[in-house]
Amino acid sequence: MEDGADVELEAWIESRERFDPPESFVEQANVSDPDVYETFAKEWPACWERAAELLDWERRWDDVLESDDAPRYRWFAGGELNASYNCVDRHVEMGRKNHAAIRWVGKRGETETYTYGNLQRETESFAAALRGLGVGEDDVVTLYLPMIPELPIAMLACARIGAPHSVVFAGFSADALATRMANAGSEYLVTCDGYYRRGDALNHKGKADRAVRRIDHEVETVVVDRLGGGLPHSLADDQHDYDDLVADHRNETVEPVARESEDDLFVMYTSGTTGEPKAVRHTTGGYLSHVAWTSHAVLDVKPSDTYWCSADIGWITGHSYIVYGPLALGATTVIYEGTPDYPEKDRIWELVERYSVDVFYTAPTAIRAFMKWGADHPANHDLSSLRLLGTVGEPINPRAWKWYYEHIGDESCPIVDTWWQAETGGMMITTLPGVSTMKPGSAGPPLPGIDAKVVDAEGEEVDRGEAGYLVVEKPWPGMLRGLAGDDDRFREEYWSTYSDPDADEWVYFPGDGAKVDEDGYVTLLGRVDDVISVGDHRIGTMEVESTIVGVEGVAEAAVVGTGGTLIAFVSTEMDHTGDATLRTAVVEAIEDAIGEVAVPDHVVFTPELPKTRSGKIMRRLLEGIATGETLGDISALRNPEILGELRARLAGETQSYLERED
Ligand code: WTA
Secondary structure, three states: OOOHHHHHHHHHHHHHOOEOOOHHHHHHOOOOOOOHHHHHHHOOOHHHHHHHOOOOOOEOOOEEEEOOOOOOOEEEEOOEEOHHHHHHHHHHHOOOOOOEEEEEEOOOOOEEEEEHHHHHHHHHHHHHHHHHOOOOOOOOEEEOOOOOOHHHHHHHHHHHHOOOEEEOOOOEOHHHHHHHHHHHOOOEEEEEOEEEEOOEEEEHHHHHHHHHHOOOOOOEEEEEOOOOOOOOOOOOOOEEEHHHHHHHOOOOOOOOOOEEOOOEEEEEEEOOOOOOOEEEEEEHHHHHHHHHHHHHHOOOOOOOOEEEEOOOOOOHHHHHHHHHHHHHOOOEEEEEOOOOOOOOOOHHHHHHHHHOOOEEEEOHHHHHHHHHHOOHHHHOOOOOOOOEEEEEOOOOOHHHHHHHHHHHOOOOOOEEEEEOOOOOOOOOEOOOOOOOOEOOOOOEOEOOOOOEEEEOOOOOEOOOOOOEEEEEOOOOOOOOOOEOOOHHHHHHHHHOOOOEHHHOEOOEOOOEEEEEOOOOOEEEEEEOOOEEEEOOEEEEHHHHHHHHHOOOOEEEEEEEEEOOEEEEEEEEOOOOOOOHHHHHHHHHHHHHHOEHHHOOOEEEEEOOOOEEOOOOEOHHHHHHHHHOOOOOOOOOEOOOOHHHHHHHHHHHHHHHHHHHHO
16 A cells, blocks of 8 residues: 555656666667567568567478468468477577576575586486377376476476476465366376475475376376475375486487477466366467567577576466577576575575576566565675566556666666566567667557557547557467367457457457557556456456355455455355454365465455445455555445445454564
């Protein structure tokens, strides 16, 4: 919650400030010609060939774009390539085998460096091992691993043999893993014995084992020994030790399989507006072209760069901009397993200094935490290696933007505020750092070749400055190709709101509100559906609410998100009270069904939720209570007396939360 002075400052920054990229940046930028926007518009869709040309193709495409089966577009149709070849082998062939591909820093300060030569060897051995277990082309392999080097290695090994991977975030529960594996029909799982969290060894294999027991089909499991005996574990007949398998296949050659451009590279489960997570399908040619191009044009990644994206590989940001984008360009990518405040709150800056990081990409939630910890932490380190900063995941408020610009970038690094989603595969709306003026609080114009607009409920473009719904009117290479096994839902969720199928007009609806200013810069206003984005986590409120409602004694629940905080308002049944026992039951139910990431920061018990006369929960009012903003029109509310009560209870809950934290 901001105080008055902050609100004023924000307004001032918003109205006054424009920042141009420094001349020294522009001079060396991968893309610095302002004509790029016009060229892309004029040459669309052929303009996208320059993205595809950043890759090596086994066979060149016949058509850039085929639209006859829209909204199932096909990009670079007829082309053939392999993602693992593009991210690993070709750099080795170019004589860069001793160049660092991955710099890994573990939770206990351990470090490992994989050169492109090492990465090729490891990828090939593990690809051979997967084949040895029976993995064939198009078999889905589930990867349930924390941020350890075996995760990107397994992704690349899958890509090498044409087996789509499905990475499930390590913080998800056994139930969540089982649902995803069953849904994908995945018969192969790569996991580990355990990992450290706040100094304790967590039993990860236990969760994986519980998941596999719940799946009807057979599963072959590979177990990485992350803890080096720190958590003794035994292996059943269908479970294999990662190191043993790799040793068995050490010198085998596995040629990268030529995949058709439209063949799946991976599926990624993400939260939607209904309870069930959905499996977004990404293809080899279009996705890899899109992430390589945006890494080049937006993140300005060069082969000589050390680049660090602080997301988790378990989410889309990590797939696109820790693994595939930077490795396709032959850069060094930092993979950090730890947390930003351990051992000290300067951890990130210590590592930026140690590895001379050139480009740093993080989420606004993280920046707000850095602000809270104070500018001394970055000031104690030499951050002069930094050339460019980026943010993703949620709108960045101008004050946080300014702080990042001054205290991390020393006023000499452009900032790219990048809007995109799991479904878009890669960045869609952001300034080009070598071309555009930056305006704090606004992501920027749509990227060249991206046709995004803001429309009203009828699909008419709104006036400049007016709020509406963001839509994308033309296809783009990194777009999702469908939801695995659910074509109806694919059309329903993304293409039904503004499309006109009879006229064969397809408009993509991402689910975000936005406005556009006089220069065509887009300011994102948050989700308009029941999905909450916090940093790199994306949570469906329905998923959490239906879990809470399943707890004995709970009548109804509404979950809202604000500024990185998740709040659950829970009404209890007549003969139950919202006490500590019920709170524990709610928390445990969410941990079991989804995982710790979805556990709300606050659980506010209430005799009833604010409802309209027709019985609909007024979510907007709960959001207002959560942010402390004025509530506006409450005439539709049947039980206005509940508002004061809810405010008081939230204040009490926040207080006890602070006490718990201490
Ligand atoms: C939100 C993460 C404002 C948005 C890459 C989107 C943003 C959702 C930004 C996707 C940004 C992402 N400014 N909002 N720069 N970037 N979002 O699929 O609501 O985990 O729809 O992808 O995050 O979340 P997802």
